[in-house]
Amino acid sequence: MIVLGIETSCDETGVAVVEDGRIRSSLIGQQIELHARYGGVVPELASRAHLRTLNPAIGQALDHAGVSARELDAIAVTVGPGFIGSLLVGVSAAKALALVFGIPLIGVNHLEGHVEAAFLDRPGLEPPLVGLIVSGGHTMIVWLPEHGRFEILGATIDDAAGEAFDKIARFVGLGYPGGPEIDRLARDGNPAAHRFPRALMAEPSYDFSLSGLKTAVIRWVRERRARGEEFDLPDFAASFQEAIVEVQVAKTLRAAEEKGASSVVVAGGVAANSRLRALMLEEGGRRGLDVVIPPVELCTDNGAMIAAAGIRRLARGERTPLDAGPDPNLALA
Ligand code: KG4
Ligand code: ZN
Numbered sequence: 280m281i282v283l284g285i286e287t288s289c290d291e292t293g294v295a296v297v298e299d300g301r302i303r304s305s306l307i308g309q310q311i312e313l314h315a316r317y318g319g320v321v322p323e324l325a326s327r328a329h330l331r332t333l334n335p336a337i338g339q340a341l342d343h344a345g346v347s348a349r350e351l352d353a354i355a356v357t358v359g360p361g362f363i364g365s366l367l368v369g370v371s372a373a374k375a376l377a378l379v380f381g382i383p384l385i386g387v388n389h390l391e392g393h394v395e396a397a398f399l400d401r402p403g404l405e406p407p408l409v410g411l412i413v414s415g416g417h418t419m420i421v422w423l424p425e426h427g428r429f430e431i432l433g434a435t436i437d438d439a440a441g442e443a444f445d446k447i448a449r450f451v452g453l454g455y456p457g458g459p460e461i462d463r464l465a466r467d468g469n470p471a472a473h474r475f476p477r478a479l480m481a482e483p484s485y486d487f488s489l490s491g492l493k494t495a496v497i498r499w500v501r502e503r504r505a506r507g508e509e510f511d512l513p514d515f516a517a518s519f520q521e522a523i524v525e526v527q528v529a530k531t532l533r534a535a536e537e538k539g540a541s542s543v544v545v546a547g548g549v550a551a552n553s554r555l556r557a558l559m560l561e562e563g564g565r566r567g568l569d570v571v572i573p574p575v576e577l578c579t580d581n582g583a584m585i586a587a588a589g590i591r592r593l594a595r596g597e598r599t600p601l602d603a604g605p606d607p608n609l610a611l612a
Contacts, residue, residue, distance in 0.1 A: 280352045280593060283340065283376070284586025287329045287369030288361025288389045289415065290320045294336040295582035296344035296351075297590060300402050304343035305583040307576070308332045315455045319445065320415075326364030333372050340582070348380055355589020358386035358599070359609025360416070366605035374601055385589040386599035390417060390611045391429065392584040393546035399587045400573035404542060409535040411527060413555070414547035414580075415441035415456070418527075420485045420534050421611065423544075426591060429612045432534050433485025440523055440549045443489040447496055447519055451512065461516045462552050468517030470554070473499070475522040485530050492522055517554075524555045528562050535568055542569045550578040 281303075286293035292308035310328045314320050341348060356373035359366060370386075377384035394410050406423040409432075418441075419434035438446070441458055448457020453464070476495050478488040496519055503510050535543050543563055549555065556572050563570035577584060 280590050281346055281350055282353045282355050282385070282586045282589045282593065283337070283351050284582040284584070284589055285333070285337070285354065285356040285369045285373050286389070286392065286580055286582045286585045287333065287365050288357045288359070289365060289580060290314060290325045290328075291580040292329050292332045292336055293580055293582035293585070294333070294340040295586050296340050296346050297399075297583055297586035299590065300399065300587075302399065302583045303346060304340045305576075305581055306336050306340050306343070307579075307581055308336055311455065318449045318455055320362070322362040322364055325362060326368055329365055329368040333368055337372065337376075348376070351380060351382055353377075353383040353385050353589060353593050355385040355387050355586050355592075357389045357392060357585050358603070359389065359606040361389055361605075361607060363605065363607045366607060370605045378601060383593060384599045384601060385592050385597065386603060387585045387588045387592065388609055388611055392588045393578075394421070394423065394544060395588040395591065396546055396573040396577040396581075396584040397544040397571045399583060400577055401571045404571055407538070407540050408542040408544055409531060409538055409540045410544040410546055411531040411550075412547045413440045413527065413545070413549035415439060415445065417547065418487050418489070420531055422534070422538055422540075427595065431612050433487065433530065435487040435489060437488055437490035438493060440487075440489060440527065441547075443493055443523060444549065446493060450497055451500060451515070458549060458552065461520055462554070464513045465517035465520045465554060466513075468511065468513030468515070470517040470521035472511070472514035473518040475499070475518055477522055477526050480526050480529060485534055487526060487530070489523070492519075520552070520554050524552065524558055527555060528558045531559070532562055532566060532568070536566070540568075542571065545570070545572040546578065548579045551575040
């Protein structure tokens with residue numbers, strides 16, 4: 280089956296052609312420059328940019344794949360969660376294509392797409408498994424007993440991990456998005472230089488809380504600035520990053536143990552973080568778990584994960600009615 284996947288839930292215009300488990304083309308149009316000076320995604324600007332770039336990107340994705348639109352078996356599109364204006368651009372384009380070519384429309388949950396990236400990366404990987412989904416808008420641990428069934432074991436009660444990375448990076452004057460900047464700086468820093476709080480670490484729940492860490496880190500920086508004290512930015516970045524990553528790894532592996540899962544998947548934009556990847560692989564490996572973390576380009580928002588999730592839904596006989604709309608708060612489970 281050949282499916283075109285469209286992802287426009289946030290600020291990346293992702294379009295891909297996937298044939299069964301193989302990515303034939305995948306284009307990602309970034310809008311970083313557009314939002315950088317605001318220090319975060321401006322929804323109205325994002326949707327206008329999607330509007331400009333989506334149609335040419337669809338043509339290019341088909342060209343790169345060497346596939347004509349008539350050969351497509353379906354159009355898969357992210358229907359939520361995300362910014363409503365951004366979602367609408369992708370969903371409208373997908374509906375038009377489905378209608379014109381007389382092929383099924385498959386609506387995909389963005390978070391399900393992130394998890395699907397792991398199946399694209401590792402053919403043969405099967406549920407049951409535990410997944411950590413960490414992005415700019417979400418931080419949760421899920422249990423996937425079988426394909427298509429998600430149970431949320433825990434989630435952030437305040438900020439998402441990516442949001443925390445971006446806010447702290449901005450506070451100390453780093454570029455946008457902040458996650459990759461902190462990751463890069465942290466490589467030269469000592470993660471044990473400063474001890475920042477690990478919220479809910481010892482709690483039995485699988486929930487996360489990141490606002491306390493954010494407040495503590497901001498206070499720490501302000502105190503030093505008030506005293507006119509310099510601090511080493513790489514040490515700071517590494518210590519802050521460690522406080523986030525340690526809790527995520529500990530809780531995810533504990534969930535895997537409790538569920539008796541032998542595989543763990545890490546998905547979403549923050550899964551691009553080099554320290555999270557290294558610690559999860561190291562600690563998971565120590566426990567004999569199969570830890571799957573897709574390559575960075577499959578972790579951040581992309582159309583291939585949406586196409587792949589669409590193929591799975593299509594194979595189950597699912598179809599999305601052409602009069603269905605996007606849902607900015609679409610739930611996973
Ligand atoms: O999944 P994603 O591309 O978009 C959303 O669905 O939110 O995730 C974007 C988030 C941003 O907050 C970004 O700072 C973060 O992922 N991110 C990272 C890294 N690369 C991207 N965070 C930490 N370390 C990274 N290397
Ligand atoms: Zn995402």
